[in-house]
Amino acid sequence: MTAQLSRVTEFLDHPYDEVIDVRSPAEFAEDRIPGAINLPVLSNEERARVGTIYKQVAPFEARKIGAALVAANAARHIEGPLADRPYRWRPLVHCWRGGQRSGSFASILSQIGWRAEVLEGGYKAWRRAVTEMLYDTPLPHRLVLLDGYTGTAKTALLPLLEARGVQVVDLEGLARHRGSLLGAMAGGQPAQKGFESALAAAFARLDPARPVLVEAESSKVGDLILPPSVWAQMGEAPRIEIRAPIEARAKFLASAYADVSADRARLAALLDQLRRIRGHEVVERWQGLLSEGRHVALAEALMVDHYDPSYSRSRAAHDRPLLAAVEAETLDAPGLERAADAVVQALDHLPASGRAQGET
Numbered sequence: 001m002t003a004q005l006s007r008v009t010e011f012l013d014h015p016y017d018e019v020i021d022v023r024s025p026a027e028f029a030e031d032r033i034p035g036a037i038n039l040p041v042l043s044n045e046e047r048a049r050v051g052t053i054y055k056q057v058a059p060f061e062a063r064k065i066g067a068a069l070v071a072a073n074a075a076r077h078i079e080g081p082l083a084d085r086p087y088r089w090r091p092l093v094h095c096w097r098g099g100q101r102s103g104s105f106a107s108i109l110s111q112i113g114w115r116a117e118v119l120e121g122g123y124k125a126w127r128r129a130v131t132e133m134l135y136d137t138p139l140p141h142r143l144v145l146l147d148g149y150t151g152t153a154k155t156a157l158l159p160l161l162e163a164r165g166v167q168v169v170d171l172e173g174l175a176r177h178r179g180s181l182l183g184a185m186a187g188g189q190p191a192q193k194g195f196e197s198a199l200a201a202a203f204a205r206l207d208p209a210r211p212v213l214v215e216a217e218s219s220k221v222g223d224l225i226l227p228p229s230v231w232a233q234m235g236e237a238p239r240i241e242i243r244a245p246i247e248a249r250a251k252f253l254a255s256a257y258a259d260v261s262a263d264r265a266r267l268a269a270l271l272d273q274l275r276r277i278r279g280h281e282v283v284e285r286w287q288g289l290l291s292e293g294r295h296v297a298l299a300e301a302l303m304v305d306h307y308d309p310s311y312s313r314s315r316a317a318h319d320r321p322l323l324a325a326v327e328a329e330t331l332d333a334p335g336l337e338r339a340a341d342a343v344v345q346a347l348d349h350l351p352a353s354g355r356a357q358g359e360t
Contacts, residue, residue, distance in 0.1 A: 002120045003092055008129045008204040016092040016117070022105050023095050023123065031193035033094070033126045034201045039077045041070040041101050063100070070104050078112070087113055094119035127193070130200045134227035140208040143233045144347065145320060147216040148242035150180070150307035151249030151299065153331045153339070154215045156256070157242070160340035166347060167212045174198045177222030179215075180307070182260050182270055184222065195224045203230075211350055213240075213343075218314065238323040240346050242339060244331055250300035252331040261295045278306055323350060 005011050011033055019036040021028050024047045028038040042050065046069050054062035085091075091109065093116055095101035102118050109116035119125060133139075146154045155172055162168040172178055175195055176185045190198070206212055216239060219226050226234070244252075260267055268287060275283045282305050289298040324346035328339040 001117045002098070003117045004120045005125060006129060008133050008200050011126055011129060012201060012204055014092060015090075017089050018091045019119075020091050020093045020105070021095075021123070022093060022101050027096065027123070030191045031123075031127070031197050033123070034197065036094075037081075039081060039105075041073045041095075041105050042066065043073075046073075066100070067104065070101065071108075074105055074108050078108070082109075085114065088115065090115040090117070092117055092119055094122045094125075096122050097124045098122035126197070130193075130196050133200050133204070134196055134229050137229065139203065139229040139233045141203055141206060141212045141233065142208070142210075142350075143230075143237040144211045144213050144323065144350065145216040145234060145237050145239035146213055146242065146343070147239040147320075148244075149249065149311050150303055151246075151253035151256075151331075152242040152244050152328070153252050153256075153336055154242055156252075156331075156336060157340055157343065158213070158215065160336060161213060161343055164340060164344050166344060167206045167210055169199070169202045169206070169212055169214050171199075171214055171217055171221055171226070174202065175221035175224045177224070178257075179217055179221050181273065182257060182267070186259075189222050189224055192224055196227055199227065199230065211347055213347070235318065236320070238321045238350070240323050240343055241325045242328055242343075243325055244328040246300060246303060248329070248331045248335070249303060250296050253299040253303070254295040257299070258295075261290070261298075264290060274306060 003016075005014060012035075019033055021032055021036040021038050022041045023038070024040050024042055024044045025038060026044045028036075028040070032038070050062050050066045050069070053065060091106075091114065093102045093106040093109070098118055098121050102122060106116040106118045121128070146157065148154055155170070155178070158168050158170050158173075172183075174190075176187065176189050177183050178185065189195070203212070214234065214237075217226065217234070219231050254261070260270075268290060271283055271286050271290070286298060286301055286305075289295075289301060324342075326339050326342040326346065328335050331339075
């Protein structure tokens with residue numbers, strides 16, 4: 001049997017016991033349906049081999065060899081990861097476009113007695129749903145931007161706000177990047193398609209009738225591009241600005257980026273990339289603070305010399321209406337709790353249209 005799913009919410013709320021992605025590990029690593037498990041019927045190398053035979057020898061030979069490989073891999077999965085599945089287990093199986101790989105595996109599972117179905121269109125059906133949501137139609141959610149200079153703990157506030165019942169989408173968390181030259185995280189960023197899948201799933205789980213708070217970002221987070229529907233909404237969204245003394249910001253930033261400053265050689269190389277923009281004299285001063293281990297002073301110098309001017313230019317180019325300004329005297333744990341309470345109060349005064357009245 002085949003199953004049809006066409007919207008992101010349908011994929012997230014499917015009635016199946018499990019979604020099995022039989023594509024190769026490389027295909028699965030780039031992007032997948034949320035919650036799917038990977039039981040490849042062809043490895044990366046086997047898929048390449050079958051494809052080469054298909055193109056250079058004959059389709060018949062490729063299908064014959066592919067069938068043998070699929071059967072052998074299916075046997076390993078049945079004896080291994082699927083060994084404990086009960087009699088009435090109902091999996092949804094898919095490959096790239098709902099073709100031979102998923103059809104063959106689902107047929108074997110069905111012969112055992114499991115109620116396996118094949119996703120019509122395969123992974124491409126999921127990708128179409130994501131593209132429709134993020135590229136082809138306006139995002140139905142009302143966004144509010146959490147804004148402020150670098151070091152105002154915007155990312156740290158997001159989980160505190162979520163715990164208070166605010167709808168939040170953590171763009172930097174989904175992109176696995178802190179959104180600046182020094183913002184790379186361990187493990188690197190997901191592929192663009194994987195980022196978009198996570199983004200679509202995050203928005204699909206939220207109520208469009210209630211505001212959604214996202215951190216103010218540029219159109220790119222690291223190497224990843226914000227899809228058009230999200231970026232368009234951000235361009236018109238009101239903002240809540242977090243303000244804090246530069247001393248508090250420097251302490252917070254030094255702590256938040258402790259993993260970066262711990263690798264002095266890597267940080268020095270990153271700072272050198274800014275010589276063309278900020279000049280040799282400024283960067284040499286930064287390098288001196290780094291070599292002396294004065295991380296808080298370095299954080300303050302980076303904000304004064306680089307981040308704050310960049311933020312001011314971005315604000316001038318993308319001026320959005322101000323809903324509220326939250327003054328945070330400290331950015332320690334109690335200060336962040338107070339700031340989170342103030343943000344919630346500001347959201348309670350969001351005009352019905354979702355727009356603020358502008359700055360005064």
